[in-house]
Amino acid sequence: MKMKKPGFLLTSLSTALLALAAPTAQAAWTLNMTPGISAISRNIYSLHMRVFWWCVVLAVFVFGWMIYSLIRFRKSQGAVPDTKLVHNTTAEIIWTVIPVIILIVMAVPATRTLIETDDATNTELTIRVTGYQWKWGYEYVGSGVTLLSTLDRDSNVARQLGSGIDPNSVPNYLLNVDHPLVVPAGTKVRLLLTAQDVIHSWWVPALAIKKDAIPGFINEAWFKIDAENTGLYRGQCAELCGRDHGFMPIVVDVRSKADFESWLHTQQALQRPADAAPTATLPDAAPASAVSAVAGNTTSKTG
Amino acid sequence: MAYTEHAATADHDHHDHPPKGIWRWLSTTNHKDIGTLYLIFACIMFFVGGAMAMVIRLELFKPGMQFVDPAFFNSMTTVHALAMIFGAVMPAWVGLANWMIPLQVGAPDMALPRMNNFSFWLLPFAFTLLIIGFFVPGGAPAGGWTLYPPLVLQGGDSFPLAIFAIHLMGASSIMGAINVIVTIMNMRAPGITLLRMPLFVWTWLITAYLLILVMPVLAGAVTMLLTDHFFGTSFFSASGGGDPVMFQHIFWFFGHPEVYILILPAFGIVSEVIPTFSRKPLFGYEAMVYATASIAFLSFIVWAHHMFTVGMPLAGELFFMLSTMLIAIPTGVKVFNWSATMWRGSLSFEPPMLFALAFLFLFTIGGFSGLMLAIAPADFQYQDTYFVVAHFHYVLVPGAIFGIMAGVYYWLPKWTGHMYSQTLGKWHFWLSTIFVNVLFFPQHFLGLAGMPRRIPDYATQFADWNMVSSIGGFGFGLSQVLFPILIWKCIRGGEKAPAQVWEGAHGLEWELPSPTPYHTWQDPPSNAQIAHGAEH
Numbered sequence: 001m002k003m004k005k006p007g008f009l010l011t012s013l014s015t016a017l018l019a020l021a022a023p024t025a026q027a028a029w030t031l032n033m034t035p036g037i038s039a040i041s042r043n044i045y046s047l048h049m050r051v052f053w054w055c056v057v058l059a060v061f062v063f064g065w066m067i068y069s070l071i072r073f074r075k076s077q078g079a080v081p082d083t084k085l086v087h088n089t090t091a092e093i094i095w096t097v098i099p100v101i102i103l104i105v106m107a108v109p110a111t112r113t114l115i116e117t118d119d120a121t122n123t124e125l126t127i128r129v130t131g132y133q134w135k136w137g138y139e140y141v142g143s144g145v146t147l148l149s150t151l152d153r154d155s156n157v158a159r160q161l162g163s164g165i166d167p168n169s170v171p172n173y174l175l176n177v178d179h180p181l182v183v184p185a186g187t188k189v190r191l192l193l194t195a196q197d198v199i200h201s202w203w204v205p206a207l208a209i210k211k212d213a214i215p216g217f218i219n220e221a222w223f224k225i226d227a228e229n230t231g232l233y234r235g236q237c238a239e240l241c242g243r244d245h246g247f248m249p250i251v252v253d254v255r256s257k258a259d260f261e262s263w264l265h266t267q268q269a270l271q272r273p274a275d276a277a278p279t280a281t282l283p284d285a286a287p288a289s290a291v292s293a294v295a296g297n298t299t300s301k302t303g
Numbered sequence: 304m305a306y307t308e309h310a311a312t313a314d315h316d317h318h319d320h321p322p323k324g325i326w327r328w329l330s331t332t333n334h335k336d337i338g339t340l341y342l343i344f345a346c347i348m349f350f351v352g353g354a355m356a357m358v359i360r361l362e363l364f365k366p367g368m369q370f371v372d373p374a375f376f377n378s379m380t381t382v383h384a385l386a387m388i389f390g391a392v393m394p395a396w397v398g399l400a401n402w403m404i405p406l407q408v409g410a411p412d413m414a415l416p417r418m419n420n421f422s423f424w425l426l427p428f429a430f431t432l433l434i435i436g437f438f439v440p441g442g443a444p445a446g447g448w449t450l451y452p453p454l455v456l457q458g459g460d461s462f463p464l465a466i467f468a469i470h471l472m473g474a475s476s477i478m479g480a481i482n483v484i485v486t487i488m489n490m491r492a493p494g495i496t497l498l499r500m501p502l503f504v505w506t507w508l509i510t511a512y513l514l515i516l517v518m519p520v521l522a523g524a525v526t527m528l529l530t531d532h533f534f535g536t537s538f539f540s541a542s543g544g545g546d547p548v549m550f551q552h553i554f555w556f557f558g559h560p561e562v563y564i565l566i567l568p569a570f571g572i573v574s575e576v577i578p579t580f581s582r583k584p585l586f587g588y589e590a591m592v593y594a595t596a597s598i599a600f601l602s603f604i605v606w607a608h609h610m611f612t613v614g615m616p617l618a619g620e621l622f623f624m625l626s627t628m629l630i631a632i633p634t635g636v637k638v639f640n641w642s643a644t645m646w647r648g649s650l651s652f653e654p655p656m657l658f659a660l661a662f663l664f665l666f667t668i669g670g671f672s673g674l675m676l677a678i679a680p681a682d683f684q685y686q687d688t689y690f691v692v693a694h695f696h697y698v699l700v701p702g703a704i705f706g707i708m709a710g711v712y713y714w715l716p717k718w719t720g721h722m723y724s725q726t727l728g729k730w731h732f733w734l735s736t737i738f739v740n741v742l743f744f745p746q747h748f749l750g751l752a753g754m755p756r757r758i759p760d761y762a763t764q765f766a767d768w769n770m771v772s773s774i775g776g777f778g779f780g781l782s783q784v785l786f787p788i789l790i791w792k793c794i795r796g797g798e799k800a801p802a803q804v805w806e807g808a809h810g811l812e813w814e815l816p817s818p819t820p821y822h823t824w825q826d827p828p829s830n831a832q833i834a835h836g837a838e839h
Contacts (some may be wrong), residue, residue, distance in 0.1 A: 016448040020632075020715050025320060027764060028764055028766065028767045029748075029767050029768065030748060030751070030752035030753075030764060030768075031748045031751065031752075032748075032751050032752075033684055033751040033752075033753075035754075039411070042787065043680075044680050044681055044683065044684060047678055047680055047681045048678070048681045050676065051674060051675050051678050051681065052675065054674075055671040055672075055675065058671070059667070059668070059671060062638060062639075062642065062667060063664065063667075065642050066533045066642055066645070066647075066660075066663065066664065069642065069645040069646050069648070069650070070650060070660070073581075073645065073646070073647060073648050073649060073650050074649075074650050075582070075649040075650055075651045076651070078647055079647075079648070079649045079650065081581065081582040081583040081647065081648045081649040081807075082583065082647040082648070083582070083583050083584060085583065085586065085643075085646070085647050086583075086584045086585070086586055086587070086588070086805075087586075087587065088587075088643070089588075091639075091643065092587060092636070093592055095635065095636065095639045096632060096635075096636060099631060099635050100632060100634050102631070103628045103631060103632070106628070106678065107624070107625060107628060107814075110624065110678045110679065110680060110681070111621060111624075113680040114617065114620055114624065114679050114680050115617065115619060117680055117683070118617045118620075120445045153512050158367065159367065159368055159760055160368065161368045161369075161370075161371070161372060162369065163367070163368070163495075165367070166367070167366040167367045167760075167763050168763050172762070172764045173366065173762055174366075174760060174761065175762045197453065197677055198451075198454040198457065199451060199453070199454065199547055201612060201687060202631070203687075203755070205684060205753045208680075208683055208684055209683065210612045210684065210686055210687070212399065212613050212614060212615070212684045214541075214547055214613070215453060215541055215547065216540070216541020216542060216546075216547075217541060217546070217548075217614070218545075219613075219614035234762075235753075236753075236755050236758075237452075238612070238686065238687040238688070238755045239687055239754070240377070240446065240451070240454065240756075240757040241454060242374075242377075242445075242446075242454060242457065243372075243373045243377065243445075244373060245373075245377075245757060245758060246373065246396060246755070246758030246759055246760055246761070247373075247760075258522075
């Protein structure tokens with residue numbers, strides 16, 4: 001009797017597909033993570049694939065061994081048990097030491113990448129991200145530009161209980177907002193994350209950034225998107241934050257440096273009359289650029 | 304044979320018949336009765352939690368909100384987890400411990416029989432409190448079973464009910480653990496040395512120590528939530544000088560050992576079932592004991608791998624990544640030892656063995672996704688997504704739950720004196736195994752594709768795998784109905800089971816008649832019984 005065949009076949013078929021799946025399109029039946037749009041996101045993707053392949057190798061070995069035993073040593077086929085086979089120190093040592101070596105091989109690049117994600121120095125732009133129930137607020141520190149980013153109207157109407165509207169008829173259903181976060185490509189950007197009420201988490205898969213937004217504390221993250229990867233990238237809140245946790249998405253509108261700066265200027269002009277008093281205390285770096293370096297004096301979350 | 308020559312079944316006190324009616328079940332101090340109570344309770348809670356899972360999968364069947372309010376959906380995910388963890392898996396393990404530990408160590412009962420009764424009866428009250436939460440203003444708890452503040456403090460009247468329920472469950476677990484340790488350390492029959500105990504007893508001994516060490520930590524954490532909400536403390540509120548993340552540290556200091564509490568007894572069961580149906584002793588008995596102890600020890604120093612995105616300093620992230628990866632070593636040792644037990648054995652595939660084999664394969668898959676999750680930078684993409692949901696359901700459902708089922712299928716004929724329908728058992732097994740994979744394997748893909756967890760609705764690119772998963776969920780849920788049906792039929796009747804129910808079984812429980820008499824081992828087992836029983 002062949003055991004576990006359906007489960008195992010499903011697994012091996014899926015893993016084969018996983019390997020072959022195009023890692024870019026977020027289409028239906030997606031099997032794998034996106035490699036993303038920055039050097040670090042690609043780094044993280046390759047860590048993921050590396051550990052995945054190790055798991056496949058180990059699985060083939062371990063499951064192969066088990067399946068062989070299940071077939072070869074069946075009582076119904078006349079197998080007689082070797083009741084003396086209860087010890088083998090050599091085997092025990094080998095199957096302890098080899099996994100340790102494999103783990104070290106995995107840990108080295110993982111450690112390197114972890115250290116890299118922690119280095120938020122030399123950033124050119126700082127954005128404060130605030131999580132609310134149930135939307136995101138963004139402020140371009142030093143420029144006076146703020147915006148609130150809420151689930152777009154069409155999605156919000158369609159998602160109501162019993163709305164009867166087919167989600168497939170809504171473009172980017174549940175992943176669209178009214179005011180996206182506009183950021184420049186080819187620029188090291190720092191995010192300072194906090195929240196107003198409960199813990200939220202800001203996650204954009206294409207950036208491989210997920211950081212909790214905690215009320216009363218400030219967390220830090222950074223990204224540098226490849227200069228050529230302009231466009232719209234979508235994410236979601238990733239920490240249960242109440243009733244509408246599933247309905248506060250993130251949209252990042254990545255533009256060239258020049259486009260970003262002209263956008264920011266426009267926003268400043270639009271928002272300046274509404275400012276009661278200037279909140280920014282840092283001067284602009286140069287008249288043509290509102291992108292200012294922020295001294296690292298903010299209280300960071302160090303746990 | 305061996306038992307007729309011995310006083311094992313002679314009842315010295317002429318009370319081999321328990322009292323009749325409901326009073327028997329309310330007042331019993333008999334480990335078999337209490338074990339049965341725990342198992343029945345666990346089975347009911349399995350279906351209660353399972354029904355909530357069906358609601359979840361129903362809403363997630365297609366994109367769009369068709370059935371429930373998002374807040375109610377959050378209650379479903381929250382109470383599903385609480386019911387399954389604290390109502391189904393943990394009581395099932397205590398039930399199996401109660402039934403089997405005295406039988407396996409040659410003791411007449413547990414060390415503290417009245418406390419045993421109390422430990423059980425706390426549970427129906429605790430869960431009544433929890434379920435009442437659905438009917439009070441604000442609805443049932445909806446902040447996740449992990450109870451993170453500040454969100455949990457936004458809960459309505461069900462919040463204090465849930466906290467009290469958790470206190471009661473925790474007290475029950477702690478008392479049960481004390482009972483287990485005292486029984487094992489003090490009441491083993493002469494000749495049953497520690498390193499001759501069955502693995503199920505070993506894993507329960509270690510689990511009991513974990514319970515005593517960490518349940519009070521959970522009690523502390525939830526009490527701090529209570530005082531923050533009602534008595535003006537600010538343990539977890541930044542505006543008062545506190546820190547919501549401190550809750551997470553305290554909770555997961557409990558929470559990680561808790562998941563090992565959920566799985567260690569399954570390791571014990573599998574370590575008995577596989578040797579029996581391989582007709583060969585467990586490979587590397589001592590290594591298995593030490594591996595289990597290592598896992599238990601390591602479980603205390605990995606907790607913050609549940610918190611990789613919280614904003615910990617680099618040193619913390621690194622430490623927890625490396626310590627978490629380390630747990631793979633003793634776990635791997637166990638998987639290899641089970642495989643080596645089957646190697647050059649003589650295998651047969653009755654239902655207990657089927658469930659143990661499914662455990663071996665599918666728990667290992669859960670272990671692989673666990674290793675992936677340990678890689679902290681990669682975890683930034685997995686954390687709080689369906690990848691995590693897939694991981695823990697693989698280790699809990701085909702892990703812990705199949706372990707429980709393997710144990711029940713293994714020992715049911717001993718308890719009832721009847722063999723059950725092998726056909727029904729195999730149907731239950733195959734339907735469960737196929738559907739559990741249809742249900743949970745696609746969730747790996749959903750997580751990698753970007754679907755967060757704890758959401759009642761999703762973007763259309765996640766629709767296909769969600770539909771597949773939901774079909775698996777309905778199939779799996781329906782298949783479970785076979786289990787109580789089989790058990791009920793077995794209790795009522797069936798082919799008479801001998802003492803040695805399974806040809807290759809070793810252990811003192813197989814020296815006793817089937818069904819076991821109400822009182823057993825009132826005289827300790829003889830050397831012959833021990834020699835025949837314990838074969839390590």
